[in-house]
Amino acid sequence: MIKNNSIQTETTRMKCLAYAPGMVFLLVASADNKIDQKELKRFATLMAHKDYAILASMLEQSGACVAHLLREILTDNLDPYKELQSACALLDVYLSTQAAQTYKLTLLRLARGIAKPSGRLTGFFNNKMTQEQRTSIAVVANLLGLHDKTGQQNVNREAVDVQKNGHANYSLTKDLPDTLFPALKTSDWATSTNADSLTRELYRNDGQSQANPVIAYAIDKPEIVDFISSDSVHESLSVEQIHDKAMQNLENRLLRQAEWKTLDFDSGEKNIGHIS
Numbered sequence: 001m002i003k004n005n006s007i008q009t010e011t012t013r014m015k016c017l018a019y020a021p022g023m024v025f026l027l028v029a030s031a032d033n034k035i036d037q038k039e040l041k042r043f044a045t046l047m048a049h050k051d052y053a054i055l056a057s058m059l060e061q062s063g064a065c066v067a068h069l070l071r072e073i074l075t076d077n078l079d080p081y082k083e084l085q086s087a088c089a090l091l092d093v094y095l096s097t098q099a100a101q102t103y104k105l106t107l108l109r110l111a112r113g114i115a116k117p118s119g120r121l122t123g124f125f126n127n128k129m130t131q132e133q134r135t136s137i138a139v140v141a142n143l144l145g146l147h148d149k150t151g152q153q154n155v156n157r158e159a160v161d162v163q164k165n166g167h168a169n170y171s172l173t174k175d176l177p178d179t180l181f182p183a184l185k186t187s188d189w190a191t192s193t194n195a196d197s198l199t200r201e202l203y204r205n206d207g208q209s210q211a212n213p214v215i216a217y218a219i220d221k222p223e224i225v226d227f228i229s230s231d232s233v234h235e236s237l238s239v240e241q242i243h244d245k246a247m248q249n250l251e252n253r254l255l256r257q258a259e260w261k262t263l264d265f266d267s268g269e270k271n272i273g274h275i276s
Contacts, residue, residue: 018062
């Protein structure tokens, strides 16, 4: 990968585009002046997700993989600002306007995904982005040329447009459908294939563990079950509001078919404690 703005060959052009996600990772993950193993794992998980297939495909075409990309960006003296600007310039020259915009918006969405330690919202504590992370995402958007006179709202609207159908933007409780239900899932499910799904720890106590099962939130459709992603929920809507709505929907569905009771007891386990 060349380390300046002089793009000369097809190979270096492809590498510049393929390594753009790595530059985004560097800018966002280092916002707090350190990059830890959780952030590295998060990046690898996101790159394997189907929502970022266009980025993974470009990386594969360049002859590299995520592990190789991570090794190179963490050991080489790359300037993420210049590299991302070079990638943006290439997109504008060699791709159609629509394709270039889609690639840029996918990179911006990746930046937002990296800023979230996981897809979880645990107990009463939301995984809100820090101010440093918000600033780094704004920097990424600016380097990609996604800021214009209409401001950040326009970027958000375009980002929603490139998401697949079914990922609505939930800002209020009334936006949540009556077919939304809680779904019990393992911790492995939450941290691997469905890392972008909004979840909550089953046990809400001070002794939380990454091995704890989680509750995901699924929309029951005629032929499929679609899980709500953390990206589709506005920060004004808390996980507790979503949970309450899902539980109410479940209670309403079971009302005519079963007797609904609340379980309230002490588990006897130190790490679990009281369960309601």
